[in-house]
Amino acid sequence: MTAILSTRGLRKDFVTAKPLFGEATVVQAVAGVSLDIAAGETFAIVGESGCGKSTLARLLLRLIDPTAGEVWYKGEDLASLPPARLRALRRDLQFIFQDPFSSLNPQMSVGALIEEPMRVHSIGTRTERRAKVADLLTRVGLRPEHADRYPHEFSGGQRQRIGIARALASGPTVLIGDEPVSALDVSIQAQVVNLLEDLKDDFGLTLVIIAHDLAVIRHMADRVAVMYLGEVVECAPAGDLYAHPLHPYAEALLAAIPVASYGARPARTMVEGDPPNPIAPPPGCKFHPRCPYATDICRVERPVLADMGGGRTVACHRATELSLQGLADLEQARTPAARGRFALYAQAMADKTAHNRPE
Amino acid sequence: MTSLATNLATSEALPRRQSRVWRKFRSNKAALLGGIIVAFFVIVALLAPLLPVPGPAVTDWGAVRQGPSAAHPFGTDEIGRDVLSRMIWGARASLMAGVVSVGIAVLVGVPLGVLSGYLRGWTDAAISRVTEALLAAPFLILAIALAAFLGPSLTNAMIAIGISAVPIFIRLARGQTMSVMTEDYVESARAVGLTHWALITRYIVPNIFPPILVQGTLTIATAIIAEASLSFLGLGQQPPAPSWGSMLNVAKNFLEQAPWMALYPGAAIFLVVLGFNLLGDGLRDALDPRDH
Numbered sequence: 001m002t003a004i005l006s007t008r009g010l011r012k013d014f015v016t017a018k019p020l021f022g023e024a025t026v027v028q029a030v031a032g033v034s035l036d037i038a039a040g041e042t043f044a045i046v047g048e049s050g051c052g053k054s055t056l057a058r059l060l061l062r063l064i065d066p067t068a069g070e071v072w073y074k075g076e077d078l079a080s081l082p083p084a085r086l087r088a089l090r091r092d093l094q095f096i097f098q099d100p101f102s103s104l105n106p107q108m109s110v111g112a113l114i115e116e117p118m119r120v121h122s123i124g125t126r127t128e129r130r131a132k133v134a135d136l137l138t139r140v141g142l143r144p145e146h147a148d149r150y151p152h153e154f155s156g157g158q159r160q161r162i163g164i165a166r167a168l169a170s171g172p173t174v175l176i177g178d179e180p181v182s183a184l185d186v187s188i189q190a191q192v193v194n195l196l197e198d199l200k201d202d203f204g205l206t207l208v209i210i211a212h213d214l215a216v217i218r219h220m221a222d223r224v225a226v227m228y229l230g231e232v233v234e235c236a237p238a239g240d241l242y243a244h245p246l247h248p249y250a251e252a253l254l255a256a257i258p259v260a261s262y263g264a265r266p267a268r269t270m271v272e273g274d275p276p277n278p279i280a281p282p283p284g285c286k287f288h289p290r291c292p293y294a295t296d297i298c299r300v301e302r303p304v305l306a307d308m309g310g311g312r313t314v315a316c317h318r319a320t321e322l323s324l325q326g327l328a329d330l331e332q333a334r335t336p337a338a339r340g341r342f343a344l345y346a347q348a349m350a351d352k353t354a355h356n357r358p359e
Numbered sequence: 360m361t362s363l364a365t366n367l368a369t370s371e372a373l374p375r376r377q378s379r380v381w382r383k384f385r386s387n388k389a390a391l392l393g394g395i396i397v398a399f400f401v402i403v404a405l406l407a408p409l410l411p412v413p414g415p416a417v418t419d420w421g422a423v424r425q426g427p428s429a430a431h432p433f434g435t436d437e438i439g440r441d442v443l444s445r446m447i448w449g450a451r452a453s454l455m456a457g458v459v460s461v462g463i464a465v466l467v468g469v470p471l472g473v474l475s476g477y478l479r480g481w482t483d484a485a486i487s488r489v490t491e492a493l494l495a496a497p498f499l500i501l502a503i504a505l506a507a508f509l510g511p512s513l514t515n516a517m518i519a520i521g522i523s524a525v526p527i528f529i530r531l532a533r534g535q536t537m538s539v540m541t542e543d544y545v546e547s548a549r550a551v552g553l554t555h556w557a558l559i560t561r562y563i564v565p566n567i568f569p570p571i572l573v574q575g576t577l578t579i580a581t582a583i584i585a586e587a588s589l590s591f592l593g594l595g596q597q598p599p600a601p602s603w604g605s606m607l608n609v610a611k612n613f614l615e616q617a618p619w620m621a622l623y624p625g626a627a628i629f630l631v632v633l634g635f636n637l638l639g640d641g642l643r644d645a646l647d648p649r650d651h
Binding site for chain 1: 542546547548549550551552553554557561562565
């Protein structure tokens with residue numbers, strides 16, 4: 001695996017309260033994350049609200065400055081680059097925002113918004129840039145004549161497409177999406193996810209997708225990192241993670257995905273309560289107060305990420321002894337009739353996709 | 360064919376922001392009235408040299424302190440000058456004082472406010488403390504003190520009023536900048552690789568412009584009153600050049616013998632201030648983003 005983007009011990013502290021005298025209150029939003037994102041893969045970062053995933057996404061591009069740690073891209077540490085060099089590198093690394101309603105400057109036309117990254121990095125002549133804008137609009141499913149309109153004239157899904165076109169304009173190699181579809185209607189979500197997948201293939205991109213649940217990115221991600229309170233607790237190839245999670249928190253996230261099957265899921269809540277206060281995280285494993293499998297060692301000693309083979313890492317004391325439930329088991333629990341119908345549906349979808357792709 | 364049709368349909372359904380602001384403004388009767396009043400005074404002031412009235416400094420010793428008549432529709436003053444003519448020429452002083460002093464306040468205040476809100480930290484602390492010190496002195500008192508310090512002339516009065524109005528615009532621009540800075544599109548500008556300068560000129564300034572336009576219009580009204588007050592005190596327009604404030608200053612000595620000398624300039628100040636206030640309120644409502 002050749003990593004295109006790597007982090008080492010990445011940390012970001014936020015000061016929440018600073019009295020005139022005495023110690024400031026500090027939240028570790030990202031508490032030492034080391035990741036390797038391979039060129040050409042779709043890497044998903046998943047966790048519930050407040051786990052630091054959006055902060056991590058911003059650190060990857062140095063939209064915010066890290067407290068400590070490194071971000072390596074093509075032999076350069078973004079965390080310590082001078083501003084001018086960093087600006088030049090922004091051509092390669094682009095961002096898609098969560099909220100399509102606040103991420104587009106309302107005073108600029110769609111054409112100007114999409115053209116801007118090319119203008120900033122002096123790409124092409126004016127005429128060439130105009131042509132590229134028209135091309136990009138078509139690629140994201142809009143029409144070239146939309147270039148003269150303003151963002152408020154579009155729906156949320158259309159605006160997100162504009163945001164994607166803008167992110168693609170400078171010809172990036174890595175695209176980082178901070179919950180790119182969570183602000184959209186469910187029906188629109190699928191369209192935008194499909195669009196991102198198509199664009200990834202067409203432009204040879206590396207995608208980093210931040211999501212708060214595992215359902216959205218299920219068919220999209222190659223590898224998934226699960227975050228809890230600022231730390232990566234499990235990182236694994238998507239198929240393995242969905243089939244057999246190794247960390248109890250990953251199991252809990254999987255259990256939150258709705259499964260269309262009668263009696264498929266045991267009537268119990270996997271994880272109760274809210275995440276603990278990140279200002280004062282619990283001792284030992286940060287997940288132990290909510291973990292159904294916690295034992296004495298979990299309450300005292302903090303587990304570290306351990307290599308489990310097969311490209312999987314997990315931070316859990318009981319990773320080897322537990323046998324956790326993935327989605328595959330749940331789907332096996334469907335009645336034979338339901339299983340048959342799901343198989344037919346999957347076949348139909350596959351045919352449709354093959355049919356729609358003119359090669 | 361179908362795509363063209365849908366395209367036309369959507370462009371009908373979603374009018375441009377500009378036309379929507381204009382439509383909203385137009386439907387506001389008070390704002391429209393304010394606009395008409397302001398436009399009327401501006402046109403009169405611009406056309407002053409072309410209008411068939413005697414010069415503002417031409418004295419007619421045969422007609423001193425005469426009431427309104429066919430020859431002098433608004434009467435004459437204490438040395439026989441035509442009040443209508445002096446009012447028309449005085450409109451130039453008043454409107455120019457309003458526009459120029461607000462121009463000074465905007466040009467000085469907005470950059471400082473944007474800088475303050477953009478950089479935060481020590482820059483913000485320093486600019487904010489000075490702003491607060493200036494705001495501690497009442498607007499008119501500050502203007503009078505500055506005008507007295509600079510020496511009596513219309514130019515100095517405009518500078519004095521302009522400086523007194525600077526803190527209003529620093530405050531407004533700072534607050535608006537801070538609120539715009541929290542928007543995702545500012546982060547998106549950084550993600551694209553924009554320089555600070557491009558970010559400020561293309562993202563922040565256009566987005567804080569509407570409230571500054573509204574505040575500017577309303578402050579013109581205040582500045583016109585301030586100019587009249589300074590001229591009334593002898594710190595603004597110097598005789599024999601006319602201004603509404605200095606006309607009132609002289610007229611106060613003849614209130615019983617020649618009330619028209621005070622009535623018309625007073626009414627003009629009232630009307631033009633009302634006009635700017637109505638216009639400013641109308642712009643505020645029309646530009647309110649909550650209705651978009």
